[in-house]
Amino acid sequence: MSHNHFIEFCNVSKDYQLGDVIVPALKNINLAIKKGAFMSIVGPSGSGKTTLLNLMAGLDVPGKGEIFFNGLSIKNLSRSQLANLRLKSIGIIFQSFNLIPVLTVYENVEYPLLLQNIPKTERRQRVTHLLEAVGLDSRHHHKPDELSGGQRQRVGIARALVTRPSLIIADEPSANLDSHTALSIIDIMHRLNKEEEATFIFSTHDNNIVRLTDEVIRLKDGEICSLPS
Amino acid sequence: MLVTQLKIAYRSVLRNRRKTAVTFFAVCFGTASIIVAGGFFDYMFYALHAATVYGQHGHIQAYAHGFMEKGVVSPFSYMIEDFNEFNSRYSKVPHVRFIMPRIQFSGIISNGDTTGSFVGLGIDTNKEREMSSFSIGSGPAIRITSGNYLKKGDKNVIIIGKGLADAIGVKAGERVTLLTNTESGSINGVTVEIAGIFESFQKEFDDRAIQIPIETTQNLLRIGNKFQTAVFVMEDSSHVDSTVNILKDAFAGNGGQYEIRTWKDLALFHNSTVALFSRIFFVINIVIALVVVLGIANSISMSIFERTREIGTVMAIGTKPNQVVIQYLLEGIIIGLFGGVAGILVGVITAKIVSIFGIPMPPPPGGTRPWVAKITPPFLIYIRAFATASLAGAIASLYPAIRASRLRIVHALKQT
Known part of the structure; x- marks a missing residue:
């Protein structure tokens, strides 16, 4: 069987053990996502959004089934191989920004490029370009705790995009932001989706944001209710 | 990264x-x-x-070949003939400050009332004084607690360890008689004046030691100009190993008539x-x-x-x-x-x-x-x-x- 989609979930299930109780987080998910998508995953709390995104990002492994990334099964990859996959192909934007507190804005965005051993000149060019793109070109030397929530999330977006990944995963990227800032963040992501040709998949509760996405996956109780057409 | x-x-x-x-x-x-x-x-x-070095052994000691193995049993069989000749030959070795002769012997000491045994050290008074005046953090290595140190030209005088002086009840200025065996095996004695009482860092040494001018010792033992040990005092201890190598080569070139020990070989304590x-x-x-x-x-x-x-x-x-x-x-x-x-x-x-x-x-x-x-x-x-x-x-x-x-x-x- 060929797996030609950008991301493909085949009969994927994931359970969590809470004490003596096994809680199913995802049940028999089958899913195919094409490259360049700007997609939201919606559903109530506990519906499995974060688990689905963690599996897509290679942060967790499925209990059952198989996940293909660009046709490559990630089932048997080691921790180092998964780290390499994330470093080269996946950008992650976190709900709580998760910037490295001791690094400046510039250094936070530069960090993944250092992991990739990108030369200094190219690093400077890419970081400067992205910080300009997210409107933080005057904040290079600020530390994360000197920024507002919206500014921190923009740094997070720049960091996720700086390695030019083919997939960007964001778990509720606007949850800790006010509605105005949230919309501007999604706007930036949408623009970068077009400019950088990266696939964006993110979870959200916010219907205003869902309306801005091209495709929507709806989850309930660990199962997909509706797939993008 | x-x-x-x-x-x-x-x-x-x-x-x-x-x-x-x-x-x-x-x-x-x-x-x-x-x-x-x-x-x-x-x-x-x-x-x-x-x-240890300045109060007892010096840095290096040289003996006639065979002394280290059999000298305890038969000390007079392993004497060096002439100190002046030895000194002129080896005192120019780099980093050697001076060489001094010693003769160690044992015998009986008495003030007429009390008698004890002693270990005597026949010494070159000037050189021995120079070495033992080196400060070791608690004063000179050999400290005179009463009386005086031996002077050049002194004859029939000794300095005596504090423990031994206390044991036989003598003071500086008093006279004692020393009895010992000569080279030929006969007994000889000499009456000497106690110039001073000394204290080294080691009580065990002071309980039995006397120091006596080497000429008096040679007369007492009837051994002419012979001596037992050539003590090398160096500029400092860091030169001991290199000097030992030089001396070993020099002694080997002289028919191997001498053997050597460093202070570390002797300093068991x-x-x-x-x-x-x-x-x-x-x-x-x-x-x-x-x-x-x-x-x-x-x-x-x-x-x-x-x-x-x-x-x-x-x-x-x-x-x-x-x-x-x-x-x-x-x-x-x-x-x-x-x-x-x-x-x-x-x-x-x-x-x-x-x-x-x-x-x-x-x-x-x-x-x-x-x-x-x-x-x-x-x-x-x-x-x-x-x-x-x-x-x-x-x-x-x-x-x-x-x-x-x-x-x-x-x-x-x-x-x-």
């Missing part, structure tokens, strides 16, 4: 100042303790070495004391290293606990597990290095201040006099202390660092 990891490590260490300060002071205190303890033991070893205290210092080092390791390990473990989400984040971004290990190893090493440098400074300052005042010490086991200790850390102690601190930093952070690298990313990201 390593530069950025260093940057993160350095800034993370500085970020939590209070926690870092506690660990930093533990490392600093540990390093300084090693330096101060090492400096104390080093001075003690130096003082013991000086007392010194050697056993150094061995004992070196072991004690080693144990102290281990204890201090453990304290430092536990301090840093605790600090790094707390840091990892507090920064679990940060670890999850960098791993999610693509940092490999081994890079996480390096990250936290660097933090431990930085604390170790900085604490080590500060510890060296504190150690140096403490050593200087303490050495100005000195530490009053009781006599060592078997010793005769209290002494004043100083702290004189040798360069190697600084290296050792610094290496202990930085190695402790690396070792202490290794386990927490490995634990951090094994965190499950999704769990780490959930931590607040």
Whole structure:
């Protein structure tokens, strides 16, 4: 069987053990996502959004089934191989920004490029370009705790995009932001989706944001209710 | 990447100042303790070495071939014929300050009422005085407690060890009779005046020793100009090994008629004391290293606990597990290095201040006099202390660092 989609979930299930109780987080998910998508995953709390995104990002492994990334099964990859996959192909934007507190804005965005051993000149060019793109070109030397929530999330977006990944995963990227800032963040992501040709998949509760996405996956109780057409 | 990891490590260490300060002071205190303890033991070893060399054996001793094996049984069979000839031949060896003759013999000493046994040392009074006046931290190596030292040209006078003088009840200025066997086996005696009473650093030596001009000794033993031991006194002890090699070659070229021993070969008390205290210092080092390791390990473990989400984040971004290990190893090493440098400074300052005042010490086991200790850390102690601190930093952070690298990313990201 060929797996030609950008991301493909085949009969994927994931359970969590809470004490003596096994809680199913995802049940028999089958899913195919094409490259360049700007997609939201919606559903109530506990519906499995974060688990689905963690599996897509290679942060967790499925209990059952198989996940293909660009046709490559990630089932048997080691921790180092998964780290390499994330470093080269996946950008992650976190709900709580998760910037490295001791690094400046510039250094936070530069960090993944250092992991990739990108030369200094190219690093400077890419970081400067992205910080300009997210409107933080005057904040290079600020530390994360000197920024507002919206500014921190923009740094997070720049960091996720700086390695030019083919997939960007964001778990509720606007949850800790006010509605105005949230919309501007999604706007930036949408623009970068077009400019950088990266696939964006993110979870959200916010219907205003869902309306801005091209495709929507709806989850309930660990199962997909509706797939993008 | 390593530069950025260093940057993160350095800034993370500085970020939590209070926690870092506690660990930093533990490392600093540990390093300084090693330096101060090492400096104390080093001075003690130096003082013991000086007392042994300048109060007893000199740096090198040469004897007629065969003396070391059979000299105890038959001392007169292994004498050197003429000191002047020996001296003119070997006193020009580099770093030799002077050579002096000695004859050791034993006999009976009596003041008419009380009789005891003695071990006598026939000496060149001037040279022996020059050597024994070397200060060992508690005064000269041989100290005259009453009366005077022997002078050049003295005949039929002795100085006597304090313990022996007390045992037979004699004082400076009194006369005693010495009886001993001559070279031919007959008994000879001489009445001598006690010029002074001396005290070395070792009670056992003072309980039985007398020193007597070598000419008087040669007459008493009826051995003409012969002597038993040529004592080499060097400019300092660092030249002993090289001089021994030169002398061995020179003696071999002379038909192998002489054999040599260094002060270390003769200084059994010194050697056993150094061995004992070196072991004690080693144990102290281990204890201090453990304290430092536990301090840093605790600090790094707390840091990892507090920064679990940060670890999850960098791993999610693509940092490999081994890079996480390096990250936290660097933090431990930085604390170790900085604490080590500060510890060296504190150690140096403490050593200087303490050495100005000195530490009053009781006599060592078997010793005769209290002494004043100083702290004189040798360069190697600084290296050792610094290496202990930085190695402790690396070792202490290794386990927490490995634990951090094994965190499950999704769990780490959930931590607040």
